Amino acid sequence: MITTFEQVSKTYGHVTALSDFNLTLRTGELTALLGPNGAGKSTAIGLLLGLSAPSAGQVRVLGADPRRNDVRARIGAMPQESALPAGLTVREAVTLFASFYPAPLGVDEALALADLGPVAGRRAAQLSGGQKRRLAFALAVVGDPELLLIDEPTTGMDAQSRAAFWEAVTGLRARGRTILLTTHYLEEAERTADRVVVMNGGRILADDTPQGLRSGVGGARVSFVSDLVQAELERLPGVSAVQVDAAGRADLRTSVPEALLAALIGSGTTFSDLEVRRATLEEAYLQLTGPQDMTAVTRSA
Numbered sequence: 533m534i535t536t537f538e539q540v541s542k543t544y545g546h547v548t549a550l551s552d553f554n555l556t557l558r559t560g561e562l563t564a565l566l567g568p569n570g571a572g573k574s575t576a577i578g579l580l581l582g583l584s585a586p587s588a589g590q591v592r593v594l595g596a597d598p599r600r601n602d603v604r605a606r607i608g609a610m611p612q613e614s615a616l617p618a619g620l621t622v623r624e625a626v627t628l629f630a631s632f633y634p635a636p637l638g639v640d641e642a643l644a645l646a647d648l649g650p651v652a653g654r655r656a657a658q659l660s661g662g663q664k665r666r667l668a669f670a671l672a673v674v675g676d677p678e679l680l681l682i683d684e685p686t687t688g689m690d691a692q693s694r695a696a697f698w699e700a701v702t703g704l705r706a707r708g709r710t711i712l713l714t715t716h717y718l719e720e721a722e723r724t725a726d727r728v729v730v731m732n733g734g735r736i737l738a739d740d741t742p743q744g745l746r747s748g749v750g751g752a753r754v755s756f757v758s759d760l761v762q763a764e765l766e767r768l769p770g771v772s773a774v775q776v777d778a779a780g781r782a783d784l785r786t787s788v789p790e791a792l793l794a795a796l797i798g799s800g801t802t803f804s805d806l807e808v809r810r811a812t813l814e815e816a817y818l819q820l821t822g823p824q825d826m827t828a829v830t831r832s833a
């Protein structure tokens with residue numbers, strides 16, 4: 533059952549949030565939708581949830597109009613900010629949400645997926661920020677949805693919660709669920725997504741696998757210590773950027789790392805401390821969206 537945006541535009545007064553937006557979500561795939569603040573990601577998710585109608589074009593969710601109640605019952609959503617039932621315990625909230633769906637998961641299964649077992653008896657209002665995100669996840673998955681929409685899911689989660697969260701999400705994908713995720717944590721998208729869609733200004737800039745995006749833009753970084761001066765480094769094959777630090781370590785960006793190394797060795801130059809690494813998804817993303825975007829966050833490992 534196909535989920536598509538066909539030539540969708542969405543405007544709010546004079547603001548164009550989405551423009552000529554075309555995207556097909558493939559069954560069983562985890563797609564990461566990336567873009568700076570205001571790019572249009574939440575607007576796209578809102579359209580899939582049937583919260584608003586497109587200004588032009590067509591949105592189909594699991595083959596039908598997302599505003600139909602029977603379609604909504606097949607979607608799970610974890611919004612950026614969710615109003616949780618504060619007075620209920622975690623278990624009561626998950627039990628209540630399970631009752632909305634025709635074939636839900638077991639309550640204990642949903643609690644375990646979200647790693648909430650130890651706090652199942654606690655009231656939602658008393659949860660920490662990260663625990664609230666995990667409760668929002670449990671409420672999104674308890675209906676066993678075919679399509680899962682998750683908007684900046686791991687904000688506020690600690691390292692263990694994030695690891696457990698991604699394990700649960702990839703487990704759902706292995707069961708054939710279709711997942712659309714937005715995140716500003718690019719290394720999470722790089723590690724987990726089958727497909728990355730980069731957007732800005734309401735338009736799609738790239739749609740590829742994480743590997744495809746990395747190799748399509750940016751090439752590789754090669755660094756080493758040598759006596760070569762800036763002008764000599766710039767003449768090496770495929771070099772688009774050169775930085776040399778005070779200790780004489782050169783850091784080069786090249787589209788052809790193999791040719792660069794062959795030229796370096798062929799020149800007879802003495803060099804040491806060689807490091808070669810492919811461009812990261814973050815570098816590819818920044819090339820696509822422009823260095824002025826300060827919203828892409830990278831956590832230190």
Ligand SMILES: Nc1ncnc2c1ncn2[C@@H]1O[C@H](COP(=O)(O)OP(=O)(O)OP(=O)(O)O)[C@@H](O)[C@H]1O
Binds near residue numbers: 572
């Ligand atoms: N209800 C609304 N009324 C007016 N403008 C809106 C509304 N919702 C979104 N916008 C505008 O539409 C554009 C896209 O917003 P959207 O929330 O979809 O971006 P986003 O990519 O999700 O951003 P973020 O990463 O900050 O969550 C922005 O310029 C935003 O100000």
